[in-house]
Amino acid sequence: MYSFSYFASMTRSLNHSVFTRCYFLILFSFCIVSADAQIRNAPLTKIDAEKAYQNYQQYCALCHGKEREGNAADFAPSLRSNSLMSTMPLNFLASSIGFGRPNTAMAAYLSDSGGPLTMKDIFTLAIWLKHESGAQTISLPLKPIDGDPVTGSSVYQQNCTECHGEKAEGITAPALANPAFLAFATDEYIKYAIVNGRDDTEMSPFKETLSDRQINDLTAYIRSLTSGWSPEPKELSPYPKPGEYVTNPNGKHPDFKLIKNRYVPMAQVAQAIKEGKRMVLLDTRTTSEWHNAHIPGAIPIPYYITEDKVDEGLPNDETWIIAYCACPHAASDKIINMLRKKGFKNTAVIDEGFFNWINAGHPIIGGKPE
Ligand code: HEC
Ligand code: HEC
Structure with missing residues (x-):
């Protein structure tokens, strides 16, 4: 409507025959464009x-x-x-x-x-x-x-x-x-x-x-x-509370050997879980995926969390913080970069990602407590 009256007032000063021609041309193309836009796109x-x-x-x-x-x-x-x-x-x-x-x-x-x-x-x-x-x-x-x-x-x-x-x-x-x-x-x-x-x-x-x-x-x-x-x-299960973030709170720290100072092979993580080692596991996928299935003890810290919230409730000491996603690196890297920027030292990403973790037969659980 806006452009319609705008064109009309703009053309008013023109001589009549030009005006009529212009007017119909504009009206015609305007109708085509708007009809087409309606088919193409719902309003936004x-x-x-x-x-x-x-x-x-x-x-x-x-x-x-x-x-x-x-x-x-x-x-x-x-x-x-x-x-x-x-x-x-x-x-x-x-x-x-x-x-x-x-x-x-x-x-x-x-x-x-x-x-x-x-x-x-x-x-x-x-x-x-x-x-x-x-x-x-x-x-x-x-x-x-x-x-x-x-x-x-x-x-x-x-x-x-x-x-x-x-x-x-x-x-x-x-x-x-x-x-x-x-x-x-x-x-x-x-x-x-x-x-x-x-x-x-x-x-x-x-x-x-x-x-x-x-x-x-x-x-x-x-x-x-x-x-x-x-x-x-x-049926969605409640998220773990900050007091429940650390897996095996009384266990020893694992001794992870990282690739490129960042990636930990999944076999080392699986072994550490088996041996009851202390660590925090971050599931950095979209929260719906955490509800479907995750590594036992993992907490949902999705890649789209804001920087001010990313470390809420996480221990900033010797405790290893291990992130994983399906990607297998993109989402985890984003979260680990944020944590490292905030001074977290022992952080790593599971190298192979969650799908390979499942395919290798390592443990997973559904979102609901068993
Ligand atoms: C972690 C990576 C990732 C993120 C984040 C992601 N996607 Fe995707 N998306 C994929 C992959 C991989 C596929 C292809 C899946 C398959 O194999 O069918 C896909 C497929 C799609 C498709 C189907 C396209 C087609 O060609 O069939 C749409 C639409 C889509 N995504 C939209 C989105 C939107 C919108 C968002 C954000 C809300 C989003 N995706 C976030 C990885 C992602
Ligand atoms: C060189 C790699 C390659 C080959 C070969 C290939 N595709 Fe694809 N195909 C892709 C990629 C990549 C996409 C997704 C493109 C995008 O939207 O970014 C795709 C998309 C598609 C889609 C659309 C899927 C959707 O989610 O909308 C269909 C259908 C498809 N391919 C069928 C085939 C079939 C059938 C063949 C064999 C005749 C074939 N493709 C061969 C790479 C390939």
């Missing part, structure tokens, strides 16, 4: 946009990059590629943030799942991401794609395993077999990504190298990996 106020930007920098930039370019840590995907942002519906985008992708470094951020953000924060963030990307929404058909999953499996083995893994579990690229991904990704969404790739990322378009038939078979194969998923309401 300046305050909401500012809040979303801050939330993005605090919670997401660590892995997805300050400019949403992806790959800052953990092979997190780009959140600004036209291919992704034009085809990922808002509810899919918001649920990826709210519920995460279980068993990947992408955690659940929704407060109901034990994360730090409200539903409104998450939707605002999702709308802001779309808005910032400038991508135009493409409405893809919902109809399933007809293809042969068996042929698709061999096309997959020949072309995709190097990045997505033999079982589509994800290596340097997203886990295509992830149940939360497949619960939302339609066949056409998957096909579009294969055909067009994701601009400015390692995912190149396959439309030149594979036939339409092969891509349909691939899509059918990926679809066949669906195992069923829906977000479950979670």
Whole structure:
């Protein structure tokens, strides 16, 4: 409305025929732009946009990059590629943030799942991401794609395993077999990504190298990996209190040998736990992940905690403080850097990270006390 009357008053002084032409031209382009903007982006106020930007920098930039370019840590995907942002519906985008992708470094951020953000924060963030990307929404058909999953499996083995893994579990690229991904990704969404790739990322378009038939078979194969998923309401357990932070308060200090003055091999930590050594374990992942499972005795100090709160209740003496994340380093490094800046001496990061800790069979527990 503002720009409308502004243009009208601006053109009033012009001669009539120019005025009429200008007026219609401006009105016409204004209508196109606003109609397009409405389709492309749900409304976003300046305050909401500012809040979303801050939330993005605090919670997401660590892995997805300050400019949403992806790959800052953990092979997190780009959140600004036209291919992704034009085809990922808002509810899919918001649920990826709210519920995460279980068993990947992408955690659940929704407060109901034990994360730090409200539903409104998450939707605002999702709308802001779309808005910032400038991508135009493409409405893809919902109809399933007809293809042969068996042929698709061999096309997959020949072309995709190097990045997505033999079982589509994800290596340097997203886990295509992830149940939360497949619960939302339609066949056409998957096909579009294969055909067009994701601009400015390692995912190149396959439309030149594979036939339409092969891509349909691939899509059918990926679809066949669906195992069923829906977000479950979670019972959240209370966080440990400062008096409970030290594991084995009466034990001896462990004798850790660090790599590059920072990283401790997980075998040394597992051994120290077994021997009842005194230490503090920090789970630096999103709090929802701590609720899912953590190393026994670990306390949640997520990577997005502010510097003034990071050391609340932590002993600043000889006690070893060991951080871990899934990344395996990015989130932990951030917390350990803050602590070292504050003068904490015996600090380290578990080198291999939490997923390798689980795979090696070391102990974990759920958030609820057993
Ligand atoms: C610790 C690293 C990390 C942080 C922090 C993180 N992500 Fe992710 N994110 C990932 C990874 C890794 C994936 C890919 C997971 C997979 O294998 O499917 C991902 C996937 C996604 C996806 C799906 C994209 C796609 O191509 O399918 C979205 C959307 C997303 N993240 C948004 C966010 C937002 C918004 C935040 C902040 C609230 C955030 N992420 C924080 C690591 C992270
Ligand atoms: C060189 C590595 C590489 C190869 C090979 C590769 N991809 Fe990807 N793929 C990626 C990366 C990286 C992404 C995430 C890009 C981003 O958004 O940042 C991706 C994204 C995707 C997505 C979108 C996932 C999502 O969460 O939206 C699909 C679907 C996909 N790839 C399918 C395939 C298939 C099928 C093949 C084999 C024909 C293949 N890719 C081969 C690296 C690769």
